[in-house]
Amino acid sequence: MVEWTDFERNTIQDIFSRIEYDVVGPAALARCLVVYPWTQRYFGGFGNLYNAAAIKGNPMVSKHGTTILNGLERAVKNMDDITNTYAELSVLHSEKLHVDPDNFKLLADCLTIVVAAQLGNEFTGEVQAAFQKFLAVVVSALGRQYR
């Protein structure tokens, strides 16, 4: 089981209470599709992903970005049992969506960058460490049910 310090718990709750899911989610997913273009392979039905501007303005990308953040909220609300909380989602990503779990880390890095830009200097090294630890647990849980 993952052990969280009080600082880490408070930091994660604080970050997620402050960010706007429908701003950060779309921005993080769009950034991921631009910075790691091979991730576009999972979004063939999303229409125009031809360049950064098209990706940024794509309504399906935006909607999905928000969906992802809402999904992350489930982990935020169940920090002591993220593995079980995400068991079904893990099966979904493996059996139905066929997403290479290495991609979760790429999205996590983009999320870190976007949250850093939002929070500015309040995104201290200690806050970054807590956030990255949280995302690492999420990434691990999402990859757990793959076989």
Add this chain to the structure above:
Amino acid sequence: MTSLTAKDKQTVKAFWAKVSGKSEDIGAAAVARMLVVYPQTKTYFSHWQDQSPHSAAARKHGITVMMGVGDAVTKIDDLKEGLRELSELHAFTLRVDPGNFKILSHNILVVMAIMFPIDFTPDVHVSLDKFLAAVSLALAEKYR
């Protein structure tokens, strides 16, 4: 991984022109962040009296690193040759495990996002990420 396109080089040079004035602060912040978020990197600095992230030694090191990055921008057309001496230094003297180049690169990107949230667009991010990866590769060239 992939080599730098003409667009990448142009993007990196243009972004660097905008941010190089703050290169000392960027370097100091990136190294400080690295020492906090990835404490295993402190193992390379056991010779520092003060290993805290905002010590004078850490700041000085951040400045040194960023000067190297700035130099690499001017040698962007042939990083392997341009960074040959720095590679020899890292290979034979410093012997930093190359996995750490990725860690420091990540923290440089985080600092760019914090200090230049408007200019650090996804297009700039991808070119800078590729550039730092290319620099890291050139630095590891002489390792074995």
